[in-house]
Amino acid sequence: MRKNQSDLFIKIKHFWRNNPLSIIACIFIFGTTLIFFHFKQLNLQLVESITTQSTRQYVEVLKQFRSLYTSEVVNTLSKMGIEISHDYHLKNNAIPLPATLSLLLGEKMGLEGLDVKAKLYSAYPFPWRKKTGGLTGEFEKNAWQQLNLTPDKPYIEIETVEGVLSVRYAIADVMRPACVECHNTHPDTPRIGWKAGDVRGVLEVIEPLTMGVSKVNHIFVEMVSWISVLLLLGFFGFTMTVKRLIKNYQMINQSNKLLAIEIEERKQAEARIVQAKENAEFEKQQADLAKEDAISANRAKSTFLANISHEIRTPMNAILGYTQILQRDRQLNDDQLHSLSIVGKSGEHLLGLINDILDLSKMEAGATTLNMQSFDLVSLCSTLSDMFKLKAAQKKLKWNTTTDLAADALPVLGDEGKIRQILINLIGNAIKFTDKGYVNFSVCCESDNVFSFEIEDSGIGIASKYQRAVFDAFNQGDVKPEFGGSGLGLTISQKYLKLMGSELKLESEANKGCNFSFHLPLTVLENKLETEKIEQVEYLAPEQNKRILVVDDVQVNRTILHRMLDDVGFDVIDAYNGRDALNVLKNMHIDLIFTDLMMPIMDGNQLLIEVNKLDRDIPVVAISASSIRNDSEFYIEQGFDFYISKPFHFDDIYDLLKKFLKVKFIYRQNKEGEVLTNENLNSDKFVLPNEEIKQINLLCQSYQVAEVESILVKLSQEFPNNADYFATLNKFVKSYDLDGLCGFLAGGENES
Known part of the structure; x- marks a missing residue:
């Protein structure tokens, strides 16, 4: 049995390695289809709700009209000797009965193009209405039966009437006190003994759903078409990029193998020469050659990572950029904004997976550095607890948070982003691999400026033979495929902790849960942290004329940055490369320059040199996805005023403009006039x-x-x-x- 399971797992793993793009494409198409189908169902429910509300209003109008006609017209004229009859048109000085007039009004509504029908029927029809006023259909019988049980509640069904899907809305026609005597004494009455409050009949209004459904389908098809085009373009770009990267990786891997063979051959030759001639000088030369080969291989790897970053982040910049642009459109309704939010979150999730792979590669290349800043440790732990509390509750797990940090806030110095990523990886794994029981998260102060973090669960655990392997990249031990994941979380967490002078420890047994812990030095600060209130920029404050130059050889990137700046009121000029940008600078005043790094003819670094020669005080900001080095300090040392990595967020751009151009913005408020915080x-x-x-x-x-x-x-x-x-x-x-x-x-x- 175990052998069969092992063979099945190997087949699945082999199929995934050979067809990763096909599997991703199937998951992508299936998930998108489910989302679109769900949106359509919501829209159809909305149409049904609106049409039902409309029929209710028609019923209320007919009901109130009949009541008013009975009390104000019939009662008054009957006292004056005017006859009230169903065949009033055959008699002189006669007016119609209230029920007759209600039916005439319903027929008139249909003739006026309202496409609405009204019916009045009863189990006790008057003789002249036995053919049309009785219970002739299944709906009429069900309505009469239900309304006699609950006369204060309407009876509603959606069914096909004369080939058209319609809402049938029926209410009880209750006997009024003023009508009791007439109905009991009328010579043709089908029943005597009526009392006030008895259900004497059913008033029904039928309204088609066709027009609303048609409009919803039209809007749905248009929305699905645009979103599908955007997603397909993004997925196509991602697919082509991955294929190209795989091909490049295979070439580099083959080169590394050949290089390793060559190095090994040289080492063997060196050993024979040393043994034969004992030539120390030749050993030194061979060592120098090996060092140069290693530097060359590392340089090739860095170039490969830079190309990965550029090829993947460029289409992601387009997807996330246009999503942010569309979310600023006030003409979009809530459903469309919700759909764009899903696209944006999906893009951010995909970008996170890509960043995990790039982070792992950067750590192996020695390009990852710590970003030491002050942050609130209590707030970080509280936010993580709130984030995972709901996920644990959804799986019916007991979520426990333990800490001896008694203060409301504890400012410390450290790399908050990496610490957050480590804890998210560990807590997320604990909840993912635990189906029942508990997940515990504890933070304690071990000694001065040293804190311990511990995540414990009652999940599936890790067998001892896999406990060392799970820290390797893309290795999840004997975890079943249905749990998902890339196998990078523990690898990245361990490497981050080693970078911060710590180590991740594991205690576990199969089917008895896991305990991950680590000790981390964090310098406690005395000053308090300032909190920021996040608001969305609406437009540039009046009387602030600023002109910005955007330099990028990729049109999509230029368009996104141009549009987001132009939308809020900046004067924006585009340039294809550094040479075109210099021509612009010679002919007009520019307040700030955003430039890509990799461009034909003249790249961003060459442009910076030429701008400095012009002796103008113009801030130059590098904005690119090309380099493995994406920290601003590195590019400031190169001479740039700042650096922003693609894909970028609009708020980061606006904050940068406030810093360098001293501009002020008007901020957007929500519908109630306040920002939700x-x-x-x-x-x-x-x-x-x-x-x-x-x-x-x-x-x-x-x-x-x-x-x-x-x-x-x-x-x-x-x-x-x-x-x-x-x-x-x-x-x-x-x-x-x-x-x-x-x-x-x-x-x-x-x-x-």
Whole structure:
């Protein structure tokens, strides 16, 4: 049995190695199809809801009109001797019965092009309405039966009527006190003994769904077409880039093998010569040759990594850049913005996987450095705890956080980004490989400026024979393929910790969970950290005329940067390369230059030299995806004022412009006129009971927006005097941020 499982695993692994792009393409197409199908279902539900609301309004109009006609017209004229009859048109000085007039009004609505039909029927029709007013169909019978049981609730069904999908909305026609005597004494009455409140009939309105469905399908097809084109272009670029990189990697790998063979041959020749002639000088020469070969190989690897960075980040810059541009369009509705958010998050996730591979390569090449900055250790641990608390709850795991950091904030000096990445890798693995039980996360101060971190779980564990191998790149031990992952998390975490003077330790047994821990030196600071409030730039403040030069040989990159600057009010000039940029500088005033590094004819470094010769005080910012060195200090040493790596975020560009050009921006506010931050979302005055929170979480997981809105209305009535709390919850629902709603509720969930 074990042999068969092992053979199956080898076959799957072999198939993945031979067909990675095909598998990724299938997953990509299947996932995109599911997302589009889900969006279409949501739109159809919206059409059904709107049409149902419309039919309800028609029913209410007919109901109120009939009531008003009975009380104000029929009662008045009957006292004056005017006859009230169904065949009023055959008699003099007669007016129609209320039911007759209601049917005439429904027919008139259809004739006026409203495409709406009204019907009035009963199990006790008057003799002149036995053919048309009785219970003739399945819907009529079901409606009569249901409305007699619950006369205060409508009976609604969506079905095909005369070949058209329609909403059938029926309410009970209840006997009014003023009508009892007439119905009991009328010579043709089909029944006597009527009492006020009895259900005497059914009032139904039928409205087609065709027009709404047609509009939704048109909008859906247009949205799917644009998003599909964008995703296909990005995936095509990614596929071509990966194929090219694989080919380059194979060539370099072959060269390295040949180089290794050559080095080995030279070493053997050196050994024979040393043994025969004992020539010390020749040994020195051979050692120098080996050193030069190693430097050459390392230089080739660095060039290969630079090409990887450029080839992958350039299409990702286009995908994420245009996504950010589209998200600024105020004409997009909430559904479209939500779709763009999914595209952006997917792109960021793909970029994260790419960065993992590049980070591993940079560490092997010795190009990774620490970015030492001050940060709040308490805030970092709290954020990670909030992030994974909900994920653990979704798998019904017990999440425990332990710390002896008593202060509200603890400023320390260290590389916050790498520490966060290490903890995300370790906690994420713990939750992924644990199906029941618990996950514990603890942070303690071991001694002055030394902190211990520990992540413990009750998951599948790691057998002793695999505990050393799991730290190797792309190695996950005997983990089943369905768990997913690239096998880089532990490798990168271990290398980061060694860079920071620490080491990741593992204690585990198969099927008995894992315990990962490490000690990390972090210098505690005395000064407090400042918090930033993130707002979205709307446009440049008035009377600030700034002209910016964008230099890039790739049109897509120029267009993205040009558009994001032009949208907020900057005057933007484009140039294809350094030579074109110099021609622009000779003819007009420029306040700041964004330049790519790799360009034909004249690259970014040569452009910087020429700009300095002009003796003008113009900030020059390098913006590129070409180099393995992406820290700003390196490029500042080369003479640039700053460096930004592709793909870039708009907020980073705007912050840079504020720093160098001293400009001011007008910031965009949300629909309620305020920026949503954690400060105005947190509330310790009121928290929903855990049962209600679990019910809302289940609805959010299946993305049932309407049901979430309904339950919030019900809960706001059950728990009055908490308007601010429920207004906060409704903000998440209105912006379709159900993940954010779950996170907010999880943050306020009662401890049990």
